[in-house]
Amino acid sequence: MxxxxxxxxxxxxxxxxxxxxxxxxxxxxxxxxxTTLSHHDRTLAWVQGTPAQLASLREAVVGHPVFTNGDFAPGGFADHRPAECGAQDVAIGFSRLREFELAPARATLDELVRASGVYACESHVFIFNDLPSPLDPTAxxxxxxxxxxxxxxxxxxxxxxxxxxxxxxxxxxxxxxxxxxxxxxxxxxxxxxxxxxxxxxxxxxxxxxxxxxxxxxxxxxxxxxxxxxxxxxxxxxxxxxxxxxxxxxxxxxxxxxxxxxxxxxxxxxxxxxxxxxxxxxxxxxxxxxxxxxxxxxxxxxxxxxxxxxxxxxxxxxxxxxxxxxxxx
Structure with a gap:
């Protein structure tokens, strides 16, 4: 019992x-x-230039045939911008990157910056698992x-x-x-x-x-x-x-x-x-x-x-x- x-x-x-x-x-x-199934890493740079240079760079970054998630955001990602990049207020980069894509994406971004002739801050930031914001309609x-x-x-x-x-x-x-x-x-x-x-x-x-x-x-x-x-x-x-x-x-x-x-x-x-x-x-x-x-x-x-x-x-x-x- x-x-x-x-x-x-x-x-x-x-x-x-x-x-x-x-x-x-x-x-x-x-x-x-x-953290494992959905990587959303990002490479960023901050630039400044003439309207024509920026327009050309925007077209190259946003329309890139390989890294299809390009970002061109005037005043964007201010929280992540290093102090030495304060004068450059246009953020560019590629998002939704897998780990093996980080280095090629950074090299590609550097090449696009050089080809456009804009002045760029040399600091780059990788934001691991950079998940999209629910307040951003594009995401x-x-x-x-x-x-x-x-x-x-x-x-x-x-x-x-x-x-x-x-x-x-x-x-x-x-x-x-x-x-x-x-x-x-x-x-x-x-x-x-x-x-x-x-x-x-x-x-x-x-x-x-x-x-x-x-x-x-x-x-x-x-x-x-x-x-x-x-x-x-x-x-x-x-x-x-x-x-x-x-x-x-x-x-x-x-x-x-x-x-x-x-x-x-x-x-x-x-x-x-x-x-x-x-x-x-x-x-x-x-x-x-x-x-x-x-x-x-x-x-x-x-x-x-x-x-x-x-x-x-x-x-x-x-x-x-x-x-x-x-x-x-």
């Missing part, structure tokens, strides 16, 4: 890890698709594919799994905010502030014991020239927290709770949340454990995914703003 009671518990615990495992698998497939063919991979596929799959399996467990709808609403969302905001204080305080303590190279470096590196731009805020403050909180809190905790109780379920949520953020060194690992525990506590007290989203997204945005304000 005890063995029969144990097996359903093990099954529930395994089921509670379904959405986290699905999230990890979907995001891994997305990263693989973007919508590619950007729609990117958006489908990045947004619709993971989000839709997780929501379908949540509602499909959640019906059997009478789980609440993801957007439900229990009354009183202000108290529920206030606890989420308190979780964001508590996470910021705890993680930054822990990072300060580790900084006393470990040299800078062991504490993770610049946390906002790789987010572009404007880490506080609206797309970045939406990504780190809304989209990523929604997926993680749906899987690790709104799904994992109530399902696992039926097998082992609330506190062990929260502990499992914290450990699983930390595991997907490995590997880390020093304060990042301990800080992620703290954050996982805080977000799990927010869910335990509110039973609200929106409250967890406020806690997680609020922490991400506050920490990002803090690091942007203090770096340099």
């Amino acid at each position: 005890p063995r029969l009671r144990l097996l359903p518990r093990i099954g529930l615990l395994a089921l509670s890890l379904l959405l986290p495992a699905l999230l990890v698998g979907l995001m891994a497939a997305w990263v693989l698709a973007l 919508w063919d590619d950007s729609l594919v990117t958006l489908l991979l990045a947004l619709v596929l993971p989000t839709g799959t997780l929501l379908i799994a949540y509602w499909g399996f959640g019906t059997a467990f009478a789980l609440p709808a993801p957007w439900r905010v229990p009354a009183p609403v202000l108290r529920t969302l206030g606890l989420g905001l308190a979780g964001a502030l508590a996470g910021l204080v705890a993680v930054e305080g822990l990072g300060w303590l580790f900084h006393l014991a470990w040299p800078e190279e062991m504490t993770g470096g610049d946390p906002v590196a790789g987010l572009g020239a404007d880490p506080l731009a609206l797309p970045v805020i939406l990504l780190v403050g809304v989209y990523a927290p929604f997926l993680e909180e749906l899987a690790f809190r709104a799904w994992l905790i109530p399902v696992a709770e039926r097998a082992v109780g609330l506190l062990p379920a929260c502990a499992l949520s914290t450990l699983a949340f930390t595991a997907i953020h490995l590997p880390f060194a020093g304060p990042e690992l301990a800080g992620t454990l703290l954050l996982g525990a805080i977000f799990a506590a927010v869910y335990a007290f509110t039973r609200s995914l929106p409250a967890c989203l406020v806690a997680h997204g609020g922490y991400n945005v506050l920490a990002l703003a803090l690091h942007v304000a203090t770096r340099g």
Whole structure:
């Protein structure tokens, strides 16, 4: 008999890890698709010249028979333009290049520049995985594919799994905010502030014991020239927290709770949340454990995914703003 009671518990615990495992698998497939299957590397140069020279160069670059994705953008790619190229405000180049095409594309670009007679900055920049912008109508063919991979596929799959399996467990709808609403969302905001204080305080303590190279470096590196731009805020403050909180809190905790109780379920949520953020060194690992525990506590007290989203997204945005304000 005890063995029969144990097996359903093990099954529930395994089921509670379904959405986290699905999230990890979907995001891994997305990263693989973007980094391995669809190269979007680019070679750039910045030039200046007479209208006639620029017109000739534009025709040669945009209409090149081999590298068919030519760019001619006055004032373009300013975020990537080296300081020594400040006087040259016309960006030219080839995009959507495979790795083996980078060197030939650069040599071709140099030859076209010399043939046109324009004055060019000698600096060239390679932007790896330079994905198209959804705001650029000329790149919508590619950007729609990117958006489908990045947004619709993971989000839709997780929501379908949540509602499909959640019906059997009478789980609440993801957007439900229990009354009183202000108290529920206030606890989420308190979780964001508590996470910021705890993680930054822990990072300060580790900084006393470990040299800078062991504490993770610049946390906002790789987010572009404007880490506080609206797309970045939406990504780190809304989209990523929604997926993680749906899987690790709104799904994992109530399902696992039926097998082992609330506190062990929260502990499992914290450990699983930390595991997907490995590997880390020093304060990042301990800080992620703290954050996982805080977000799990927010869910335990509110039973609200929106409250967890406020806690997680609020922490991400506050920490990002803090690091942007203090770096340099």
